[in-house]
Amino acid sequence: MLPESTTEKELSRKVMEVLKTSWGRQRMSFPQQPEVVLCHQINLPQHWFVTVHAGLLFPRERGYTYIEKAGRSGPFVRLDFDDRASLQPWFGGMFRGAEKFGYTHHFATFNDAKIEKVEFLKK
Numbered sequence: 001m002l003p004e005s006t007t008e009k010e011l012s013r014k015v016m017e018v019l020k021t022s023w024g025r026q027r028m029s030f031p032q033q034p035e036v037v038l039c040h041q042i043n044l045p046q047h048w049f050v051t052v053h054a055g056l057l058f059p060r061e062r063g064y065t066y067i068e069k070a071g072r073s074g075p076f077v078r079l080d081f082d083d084r085a086s087l088q089p090w091f092g093g094m095f096r097g098a099e100k101f102g103y104t105h106h107f108a109t110f111n112d113a114k115i116e117k118v119e120f121l122k123k
Contacts, residue, residue: 002047008105015040015049015107016115023112030111034058037066039091039118041098042105053094057087057110066090091118 006014019040023029030036039053055068063082070077079090087108095106095118106118 002042002044002049004047006044006047008044011042011044011105012107012115012117015042016109016112018049019109020112030113035110037068037087038109039094040107040109041095041101041103042107043102044104046102057084088116088119092120096120 002011002014002018035057037055037057038051040049040051042049053068055066058065058067060080063080064084064086066077066079066081066087068077069075079086081087091106091108095103098106107115108118109115
């Protein structure tokens with residue numbers, strides 16, 4: 001749950017605060033490498049969110065490799081790219097249509113160090 005006082009302006013910071021508090025209570029820690037990438041869907045009017053997806057981001061000599069299991073029974077997906085920003089279109093496509101379930105915002109966290117808003121792909 002997000003604090004009732006959470007506004008859109010401070011949403012990413014509040015989501016990360018709630019996650020870090022929860023992870024701390026669970027004594028969860030993250031590896032240096034690879035980075036654990038978690039995707040979160042938020043329903044701001046109701047002040048709650050869910051973590052719906054996970055993947056691993058590995059640095060390479062030039063660029064990155066991202067690995068995830070897509071869907072309930074797979075397949076496993078591997079994406080190789082030069083720039084971290086290349087993950088945005090992948091996540092944006094994954095979340096397209098989620099608004100019909102009440103989700104208003106989408107974020108990806110990278111370990112417990114970084115949170116990024118996920119933008120939808122343009123149709």
